[in-house]
Amino acid sequence: MVTGELKSKIDSLWEIFWTGGLTNPLDVIEQMTYLMFIRDLDDADNLHAKEAAMLGLPYQSVFAKEVQIGERTIDGSQLKWSVFHDFPAAKMYSTMQEWVFPFIKNLHGNKESAYSKYMSDAIFKIPTPLMLDKIVTAMDAIYEQMSQLKEADTRGDVYEYLLSKLATAGVNGQFRTPRHIIKMMVDMMEPKADDIICDPACGTSGFLVAASEYLKDNCKQEVFFNRQNKEHYMNHMFHGYDMDRTMLRIGAMNMMTHGVENPFIEYRDSLSDQNPDKEKYSLILANPPFKGSLDYDIVSADLLKVCKTKKTELLFLALFLRMLKVGGRCACIVPDGVLFGSSKAHKAIREEIVENNRLEAVISMPSGVFKPYAGVSTAILIFTKTGHGGTEKVWFYDMKADGKSLDDKRTPVAENDIPDIVARFHHLEGEEERQRTEQSFFVTKQEIADNDYDLSINKYKQVEYVPVEYPPTSEIIADLRQLEKEIGAAMDELEKMLNEQ
Known part of the structure; x- marks a missing residue:
């Protein structure tokens, strides 16, 4: 800091x-x-x-x-x-x-x-x-x-502080996912020394930097005191693509100031045929563009086979599945519409993840997380590419607070679900007995399939209605009469004071 x-x-x-x-x-x-x-x-x-x-x-x-x-x-x-x-x-x-x-x-x-x-x-x-x-x-x-x-990483902190100024600069803030949300996702995924990590819409490389910092903090011996692992970390582990050359330059510098000597960060339209990557990465961390709409002729044909759509948020999910190795993991941010959209393409990509791979978790985030520059409600999807199914039950978490106020000011507050999310995710065996009225719970694959693969937490969460008892009507009216008398007496007193002047 x-x-x-x-x-x-x-x-x-x-x-x-x-x-x-x-x-x-x-x-x-x-x-x-x-x-x-x-x-x-x-x-x-x-x-x-x-x-x-x-x-x-x-x-x-x-x-x-x-x-x-x-x-x-x-x-x-x-x-x-x-x-x-x-x-x-x-x-x-x-x-x-x-x-x-x-x-x-x-x-x-x-x-x-x-x-x-x-x-x-x-x-x-x-x-x-x-x-x-x-x-x-x-x-x-x-x-x-x-x-x-x-301090070990003053250079990195300086660059992070410079980048934080983008978040307060209106439209340019779209390039930055909040740092504490990135850190939460990386902590949940726990990168390993032999991972090959990619963000196909990398912007300022926030996810790649956080993954490199996690390895530095938690796997120092394994990564930096092993010649082969260190060489992999410096030259082959981190891959980022973007279509904005300014952001690529800033993203590359961000990586270098955090100690990664030669990250593979380059100009590429990830959704087009420019991107040939298939079954290459063991971990994808991303917050792909929302609300984009592309022409079919510039989108890679094999992505359209999975879900025929022009919506970038759906195409990126298909892309992640293609780019991951079998056994590879993904944590990505999606707009809420992906979870419950009723179009054929929305259902197709959800079915592909649930039926043909292993969907592990859906974390629903409050709409204020991306303020002040976006008020959209979002969620985090965590899944593993298997190619042959494996989803038995999916863990849902209803995040209500992230340690900052959910208005445009985003000032620090005491309420913060992030440590609880990370702790529960790493101890899912303790989640088995939780009720649907709690903040987190499991839902079976069959129930999700029966609901058109709807992944919105409100579809499964049960709300506890606590009966509220009110006093009898006669008592309420009596109270109102008494208040009326007190107001009348006060008005008389005020009028008397004004007349005496």
């Missing part, structure tokens, strides 16, 4: 962008991302050079003595943040615009570098030398403050 002086410095940096004319929060974070890439490249190069010197190994700096940029050959050292940040504002600006950005964009011809991969179509948008000078000075102060803090 970013607090105190560091938070103040980040807010000041944001203010520099804002007052300088960059008011779109996505543009601000994108430009900060570029500058963090450039600064980190210098730091990483210095670190590798020191390590090589200590081990007596040769090391070729990326800032070699001479660097070819276009038709010009320049001294590579001028491209280092630690060198150009001392230049006068005008020279720093021209160096950044004419040399540093082209250098970063073409850092590796084969595009293997994670840095160059996400910088390949970067555009330098900072409008004036003075503004760049202020930004570079402010970023140096932030890095200095971060180096003084000994």
Whole structure:
């Protein structure tokens, strides 16, 4: 959590962008991302050079003595943040615009570098030398403050704080699933060291980051002290796709600031034939787009075979089933309409999950969870791909509170069902005897099938009606008469006081 002086410095940096004319929060974070890439490249190069010197190994700096940029050959050292940040504002600006950005964009011809991969179509948008000078000075102060803090993941926290500003920026908030909801889903799924994890609509990579943090916190020995597992974690475990290049860049940076060196994050329309993935992933975590409507001709044909629809929320469920390995698990957020929609496509995808795979849980969330930028009611579906059924009973939970008020302000409150949801999900044997009047309970597959595969909790939850006893009518009327007398007496007293004046 970013607090105190560091938070103040980040807010000041944001203010520099804002007052300088960059008011779109996505543009601000994108430009900060570029500058963090450039600064980190210098730091990483210095670190590798020191390590090589200590081990007596040769090391070729990326800032070699001479660097070819276009038709010009320049001294590579001028491209280092630690060198150009001392230049006068005008020279720093021209160096950044004419040399540093082209250098970063073409850092590796084969595009293997994670840095160059996400910088390949970067555009330098900072409008004036003075503004760049202020930004570079402010970023140096932030890095200095971060180096003084000994917490393990200050960099990640800083980036999360920047991303949180998207949630307060109106329409751009659609890119962010609330962090505590993401964490709850990851805690329920308990990622393993050998998982291959995917989010086919990754945005800022919130789910992938949370999964990486879970492994760091709970499987440190297994992941980081095993060469094969660590290599898998750094290079092959995390996969994310999106159709917004800005979000891809921000998502990739988010992963890197949380310690994943080479996440596989790329531009892809997951629902089209651009996405060939079949039976590839062991865990999918996602909050796919709602309310989208696509033309049939751009949707992959094998998804339409499962449910012929233009609705993105249904097509993504079909996609998850296709992308998962047999035995692979999925936790995804869906709008409530998916649970009870009566169209042929709605029923088809629910039947596919219940009859041909294993649906494990449906967690119904209150409509305020995605406020202030959306008031839609949602649920979390958890299922395992089997290809041959396996659903015997489904666990339902009626979430009523998530630790924040359910209005637009979303201020912290004491009521929070999330710890209870995670605890009950991991001890489902204790749920067997629960009644339908309680907050969670099981429903058999047969009952779900008999109800057209309706998965809305209200279909199965029983409401306890507690009789309320009222006093006799004569007693109520007597009370009203007495109140009327008291009001009359008070009015007389008031009128008397006014007449005496």
